[in-house]
Amino acid sequence: MRRDRTDAISADAILAFSCVRNEVSRLPYFLQHYRDLGVEHFLFVDNGSDDGTVDLLLDQADVSLWETDHSYRLSRFGMDWLGWLQLKHGHGHWCLTVDADELLIYPEHDTRKLSDLTAWLDEQGRQSFGALMIELYPRGPVGHGAYRPGTDPIQYLPYFDPDNYRSTWHPVYQNLWIQGGVRERVFFGSDPARAPTLNKTPLVKWDRRFAYVSSTHQILPRHLHDVFSTPQHDRLSGALLHTKFLDLIVEKSKEEQIRRQHFENSALYAEYHEALTKSPDLWYQGASRYESWQQLVDLGLMSKGSWG
Numbered sequence: 186m187r188r189d190r191t192d193a194i195s196a197d198a199i200l201a202f203s204c205v206r207n208e209v210s211r212l213p214y215f216l217q218h219y220r221d222l223g224v225e226h227f228l229f230v231d232n233g234s235d236d237g238t239v240d241l242l243l244d245q246a247d248v249s250l251w252e253t254d255h256s257y258r259l260s261r262f263g264m265d266w267l268g269w270l271q272l273k274h275g276h277g278h279w280c281l282t283v284d285a286d287e288l289l290i291y292p293e294h295d296t297r298k299l300s301d302l303t304a305w306l307d308e309q310g311r312q313s314f315g316a317l318m319i320e321l322y323p324r325g326p327v328g329h330g331a332y333r334p335g336t337d338p339i340q341y342l343p344y345f346d347p348d349n350y351r352s353t354w355h356p357v358y359q360n361l362w363i364q365g366g367v368r369e370r371v372f373f374g375s376d377p378a379r380a381p382t383l384n385k386t387p388l389v390k391w392d393r394r395f396a397y398v399s400s401t402h403q404i405l406p407r408h409l410h411d412v413f414s415t416p417q418h419d420r421l422s423g424a425l426l427h428t429k430f431l432d433l434i435v436e437k438s439k440e441e442q443i444r445r446q447h448f449e450n451s452a453l454y455a456e457y458h459e460a461l462t463k464s465p466d467l468w469y470q471g472a473s474r475y476e477s478w479q480q481l482v483d484l485g486l487m488s489k490g491s492w493g
Contacts, residue, residue, distance in 0.1 A: 187250045188243055191226070191274050198225035199299050201281045202270060204263030205229055208285040209237040210433060213335040216245065218288050223298040224281065228274060230266040232257050264397050275391035279303040282401050283387050283425065288338075289316060290478050291423030292489040299388075305421075305492060306390070313404070314388040315412025316423040317486055318381075319345050320367045321430065321475065328435040328464030338428040339475060346370060347473040347484050350383070358403045360384065360410030367467050372457045385425055386412055414488045421490030424481050434461055 194200065201224045205212070216227070226247050231239055233254045242250045253266060260266050271280055279299070283289060291302060291314075306314060321342035323330060330341050350365035361384055369380035385401040386409060397404050404410065414420045473480075481487045 187231075187239065187252050188248070190246070190249045191228070193247075194226050194274065194278075196277075197300075199223055199279045199281065199303060200225065200275060201227045201283065202267045202275070203227070203229050203283055203285060204232060204257075204267055205234065205238060205285050206232045206257070207234045207236040207238060207437075209234070209241050210332060210334045211285045211338070211428070211431075212238065212241055214337060215285050215288070216248075217335075219281070219283075220247070222289070222294065223300050228267075228270050230263060230270070232263065262400060264400065268396055271391055271395075272393050276393045278391055279306075279388060280391040281388050282397065286428045286431075287318070287387070288426040288428065289387060289423055290426060290481075291316075292421065292478055292482060292487065292492055294423075294478060302492075303388075303390070312390040312392075313386050313409040313412055314423065315384065315386050315410075315420070316388075316425045317350075317363060317413075318366075318383040318385060318425045318427050319475075319481065319486060320383075320427040321345050322367055322467040322472075323430065324466075324468040324472075326464035326466050327430045327461070328432050330432055332431045332433060338431055339426065341431055342428055343474050344468055344472040345475055347471070347486075349471075350486075352384075355403070358398065358405075358410060359407050360386075360403060361413045361415075363413075368457075370469070371465065371467055372460060384413065386410060387425060388423075414490070419488055419490050421492045422487045424478075424487045426475070430467065435464055 201219050229242055229248060229250050231250060231252045242248050257263055267282060322344050323342055324344060332341055346366045349370060350363060352361050352363045355362040362382060363384040364380045364382060366383060369377050373380035382402045386404050387401045412420060413422055482489055
């Protein structure tokens with residue numbers, strides 16, 4: 186542990202939890218985005234950064250920071266580390282669990298704070314809130330267009346796939362299992378069943394009995410997965426704008442080929458990281474330019490439900 190400021194957490198604070206490694210470029214905007222939404226305190230686990238990430242986080246008055254150089258993969262991709270912090274500090278709080286390249290949005294997020302959303306969820310008796318990961322990308326090779334820290338990454342990644350998504354029910358966890366999008370289209374066409382999972386439950390009214398199973402894709406108990414619209418129920422949901430494909434991805438993919446800490450090192454994902462080192466162009470004629478949360482509602486990628 187490097188800096189524990191959790192004594193400053195108020196009783197009704199909304200908390201954010203994140204595991205990071207070498208994210209000094211992304212973190213200034215990440216912190217601004219979530220502060221603007223109303224996150225009061227951030228709890229970070231740093232996994233061996235050497236790019237200035239630790240110094241940046243130590244300078245933030247609303248950040249508590251822990252460090253470890255243990256295996257990211259053997260910690261269930263950081264979820265064991267974050268789970269301990271959620272157990273100790275998250276009980277009774279609305280807790281947001283996100284990666285540094287994920288920006289949560291929801292209907293009316295530009296005018297209504299997270300506290301408005303969580304108050305409404307409390308009134309509805311809901312303990313969790315779901316979001317579809319919308320993967321953003323540039324037009325042109327992903328390694329071009331150097332990102333300037335602190336700026337909105339959507340300026341660099343304005344496009345997304347609007348309609349190539351599919352869903353099934355997960356046979357074990359009984360949640361809506363969503364796949365598709367740009368990574369499946371470009372990298373996993375030969376084996377779409379192995380494409381990344383896009384459904385997440387990132388915002389939860391935490392209880393010490395809860396636990397994430399696979400990132401924030403699955404959580405126990407299973408009733409917390411009831412977060413997306415179905416033919417029977419129109420559920421308020423959000424989106425995680427995924428900024429993975431900034432130019433930073435090229436060097437990160439080269440590093441991952443050496444560290445081999447993601448996705449249990451399957452051959453398919455090794456090929457994926459190898460392809461990213463070559464700065465592919467992910468854009469296609471069917472791409473949409475991101476405009477607003479209302480656009481995503483109109484496309485059916487998130488839902489306003491009965492959120493008035």
